[in-house]
Amino acid sequence: MNSRLEAATVVPVPGQSLLDRIIDESRVARSPVERDRARDIIGELAEQVLQGELVVSENLAASIDVRIAELDRLISAQLSEIMHA
Structure with missing residues (x-):
């Protein structure tokens, strides 16, 4: 396998939700407070998409x-x- 590809591969943490992975990989949160806020915002965005309120x-x-x-x-x-x- 290409070493560049291996470096870019993300290994999921057991028990970690998809939302937590998105927050970790996007690096939008630097503190626990920012992490909670990002979780709320991204979760709300996903909920609106799933309910059809927001068309992506x-x-x-x-x-x-x-x-x-x-x-x-x-x-x-x-x-x-x-x-x-």
Whole structure:
């Protein structure tokens, strides 16, 4: 086997969930607090995809940007209602 390929191969930790592997491999969390937050955010994203609330295109970044824009619109509408009540 190619030594470059061996170095890139990820060995799953027994008992580690797919979500934990994603967080570990993406290196998005540097502390336990960041890890918990990343777990919540990525878990919510996966849940929205599974429920059909978020359609993932081939460009994941574009899909996330669309969802962020939707959330921004919803939050803005709610804030506007509160400020004008």
